[in-house]
Amino acid sequence: MCNSSSAVPGRQVLPTNVKPQHYYLSLEPLFDTFKFNGEVTIDLDVKEASDFISLHTLDLELLDYHVVTASGKTLKPTDTTYNDDDQTTTFKFAEQFEADSSLKLYIKFIGELNDKMAGFYRSTYEENGETKYLATTQMEPTDCRRAFPSFDEPNLKAKFTIALTGDKNLTYLSNMDVRFEKDVSETKKTVTFNTTPLMSTYLVAFIVGDLKYVESDYKFRDIPVRVYTTPGYEEKGRYSCELAAKALEYYEKVFDIKYPLPKMDMVGIHDFSAGAMENWGLITYRMVDLLFDESKSTLDTKLRVSEVVAHELAHQWFGNICTMDFWDSLWLNESFATYMSWKCCDHFEKSWKIWENFVGDSLQSALTLDGLRSSHPIEVPVKRADEINQIFDAISYEKGSSVLRMLATWLGEDLFIKGVSNYLKKHSYGNAKTEDLWDSLSEVSGKDVASTMEVWTKKVGYPLVTVEESTDKVSVNQHRYLTTGDVKPEDDQTIYPIFLGLRTDKGLDESLVLNERSTALPVKSSEFFKVNGNSNGVYRVCYEDSRWESLGKDASKLTVEDRIGLVADAGALSVSGFSKTSNLLSLVSGWKSESSFFVWDEIITRVSALKAAWIFEDKETTDALKAFTSSLVSEKSHEAGWTFKDDEPVLEQRLKALLFSAAIGSGDEKAIKFAKESFKAYVSGEKEAINPNIRATIFNIVASKGGEEEYHSLLSIYTSPQSIDEKIAALRSLGRFENPAILSKVLAHLLDGTVRTQDIYIPMQGMRAHKVGIDALFNWLKTEWDQLYKLLPPGLSMLGSVVQICTSGFTSMDKYHEVEAFFKSKNTKGFDQGLAQSLETIKSKSNWVSRDGKDVKSWLKSNGYLK
Incomplete structure (x- = not known):
């Protein structure tokens, strides 16, 4: 039974007759059958006189269940029903429970230790040629119900006392520290954890596996900060571990609120659908977003790892201590964590020029997605579980954080942070709505924040x-x-x-x-x-x-942020037709002496978008666009060189790598020759022949011009890498081959177990970079649709990502209609928004080429790039 009488008509929420207070949960994962045994007793307060209890369950077999009243009376349900649409089980009883009374609901159950990266699931890895497993969790947004029967809504906070049973030799982790351990046989033990504070179900976490850890040397009060991984990877968690301890201390000072838990564990998981998850006191990560090897990882990886770690730790306050009331206020969690992660990184690494990075990264991601009709407001009404995953996107993260940056500039940074701190304190261990934040900010600033900011959060677009x-x-x-x-x-x-x-x-x-x-x-x-x-x-x-034209000439009067924004606007307005593409080309062609990495990154991004829209046009024009790119970057790339020194400034190294990549993409023969020679030395054993910062570029160009020999070399690097980001770079490069027979092999690897399910989109990104790959992707999607739909359930987020990558590379209305026709007979629930965004992207590129084709040719011709 589901109650739809809520703030949003038709929203699927549980009835309000009972409210959970405390879960006593016991679980035992069974790695031989991929099942788990469970028992839960939930303390309930009866809010309204009623004769039923409804709660969430999904893919659980309920073996036994009853309630115990306050007087000690045990009652069995007279009827038990399951609603597949609502994912709820309802127990009906013969007598009514009185309002203001209490109950204990007991349920014994069996669940599936699934391979879908949702709920309580199994992650697989190889160690010394042996396949091993660990059991881990991913509850957000609505998968706690897969792990145990629960009141799986963010505003139904409760306390949790968790016990895990299994092999004595394994490591057991949960949100809290261990209370005690007890042997239950010669080979098994039960580990019971201390009781959590009040928290939402989506933050509950527990892990069972063979894990090793490193602990931070930097002392954050008396709280241990650790990074856990499967054996052999733990030392690569050292950077994240030290950063985490410092970041926790930083956030305590900024928010003036103590971190309330007795420990902080961060765990690298081999199979993980998102980037990371902020479970309170037990944060889980993709390996690539947690581990960093100083000698083998790229600077981009260091920035990414830093930002992700800082983001998840900010959540310990935004989201965990103070939680959004319902998922339509997701931005209160994600936008703040995104904004604060940039602020945290800026605090520790001034030389990274984080806010310049923000303008080219978060702000542009937000504006790109929100420029589509199929976007959504920052605060978006959601009614069903399958809608929630679709709003974990650049609107909830990047647009929200961009609006916060704008708001902080308006109010002043100090007043903004003071208002945020007051908001967190006022709603600690509770739930809040956006209006609560506006109230706190208005109180400290004296400004009517709500009337100014509501438009930005409640309206779609900009x-x-x-x-x-x-x-x-x-x-x-x-x-x-x-x-x-x-x-x-x-x-x-x-x-x-x-x-x-x-x-x-x-x-x-x-x-x-x-x-x-x-x-x-x-x-x-x-x-x-x-x-x-x-x-x-x-x-x-x-x-x-x-x-x-005059702004292009007045570049010296503009800040880096101004210049990034100017290039970004010129590029975006070219796509949409509000400004001619020749304005973009003229602007960036005059900035060859630009020194900022971030401005160059935006220039190359916008020129690359132009080349991607023209990818199916005549060879004469596409070659001319390559020649134009070469005129921008080749000479500067040659001057900067392709060797790197550890003592060089970070942004100088990043600019070298960026220019080298752009030169390679423009067909620069000298750079390509260097890449091929370096790769040959690299695969022969000279691992110092390729600096990590240009490794991905070299892998990509070798693949795009390579055959069977290069395919086997790159596949070998993928299967036996020396670092996690080398593995990802090799995997992405496999999509760059333009030989159809090799691409068929790569596509086969996506479904035959060679590539982890969490990573199948990565080679697709490589394929989307060239014509042969774009066509191959969509044909593969059509052929393998049934298997993909089964592998990636639409209730999870990955299917939508795969659909977008496999379709959005097209540039003509003919292909738009072909994609539209294929999905017309399909059930698109769970990824309909992503599909709509992909179709809109195709349409915008088609319009751009049709409208500005002559303008682009005319400019290229008058500037000597086209005969």
Whole structure:
């Protein structure tokens, strides 16, 4: 039975007649049968007089169940029903339970230790040629019900006392520290953990396996901070371990709230569907997002690992201590953790220039997805379990964190953090809604935060600010931005409060707010100016052609964040047709002397997007685009060189690697020759022949021009890697082969067990980079659909990712209709939003090529790249 009388009509939530207070849970994973035995007793408060109890169960066999009343009376249900749609079991009893009474619900059950990376599941790994298993959990968002019968909603917090039984030689972990151990036979023991604070079911975690650990040398109070892995990997967790101890201390000071648990464990899992999961006191990670090898890993890996670790630790406050009331407020968890992870990394690594990185990374990811009609608001009404996974995307993470950055700039960083701290303290061990956050921020700032910010969180999309110049006058107006460019009146109803951030020769004026459709700016058209200074605002800006040209020449007056935003806007407006593609080409062609890694990253990203949209066009044009790219990067790449020194600044090394990759992609013969020679030495045993920072680029070019010999070399590196990120680089490069026979082998590996299920999208990313791969992917998807649908249940997030990768590479309306037709007869529940976004992406590229094909050819011809 499911109660839909909630804040959102039709939302599937449990009835409110009883509320859980405490779970006493015992589990025993059975690695020989891939099952687990379980018993749970749940203390319940009866809130309303009733004769039934409904709770969530999924893929559990219930063997025995009863309730014990406060008077000690045992009652068996007279009827038990299961609702497959709601994933609930309802027990009906012969007599009513009185309001304000208490009950103990006991259930004995058997579950499946599944291979779906959901609930209580098994992870597989090889050790000395032997297949081994560990049992681990992933409960978020709605898979706790797979592990044990539960009231699986975030606002039904309870305490948990957990006991695990199994082999004496294995390691047992849960959210809390061990209370005691007890032998139950010669070979088995039961480990009982201390009781948790009040917490949501999606944060419950437990692990059983053969694990080793490293402990941080940096002392965070008297709390042990450890990284666990399967044997042999633990030392590669040292970097994350030390960072975690420092980050916990940092967050304590920032939020003025003590970390409340007695320990912090972080565990690398071989099979893991997400990047990481913030389980309270027991964070789980993909191996590649936790482990770092100073001599063999890339700087990009170091940044990624740092950001993920900082993100998950921020969740110990945002989400764990104070939890969103329901999943439509997911952003309260994810956006804050994302924003705080950047802030934390900036605190420890100033030389990384984190906020410059943010503008090219989080902000652009947000604007890209939110430019689609098939996007969704930051606060999105969700009604069913299968809808929740689809909102773990760039809106809930990146757009939300970009809005927070904008809000912090408006209020001032110190006031913003003080308001956030007050919000966390007020709702500790409870649940909160977005309005609660606005209230706390309003209290400390004296500003009406809600009226300004609600538009940004409750409306889909964002504005395009168009700058219009006349005789010495400048005005701006706002309308909805859509990547497809076809904004209709019904799309354009919202007026956003826009922080204009006007940069002039006098400095940056952040006081100007556009609260209406249009207004005049306090600047003359004859003067230098730029809107959205430092790219603090979540919107695009469109200038007249002459202003694009003058801003390109005035680069020295712009900050790095300004320059990134300018290039990003020029690129995005080219796609949508609000500005000509030649404006983008002219802008970036004048910036060959640019020194910032992040600006170059944005330039190359936007030029690459242009090349991807034109990938199926005539060879003469695609070659001309390559020649244009070469003119931008080759000389600079040659000057910078392809060797790396440990004492070189991080961003200098990253720029070298980026330019080398772009030069290779543009067909630079000198760089390609270096790559081939380096690879030959590398596979012959000279592992120092390839610096980790350019390893992926070299693997990719060797594959794209290679045959059977190179395929076997790269497959061998994948199966016997010297580091986790080398393994991933080799796997992705397997998709770069353009030989159809080799691609068929690679695609076969995705389903024959060679590639872990969690990683099957990685070679697909390589295939999406070239024409042969794009076609091969969609044909494979159609052929293997039934198997893929079974392997990747639509209730989980990976199927949607696979569908997007396999379809979004197309650039014509013919292919749009072909993709649409294939899925017309399919059940798209659980990935319908991802499919819609993919189709919209195809449409936008088709429109772009059709609209600007002549403009691009004309520019390439007039600049000497096309005859």
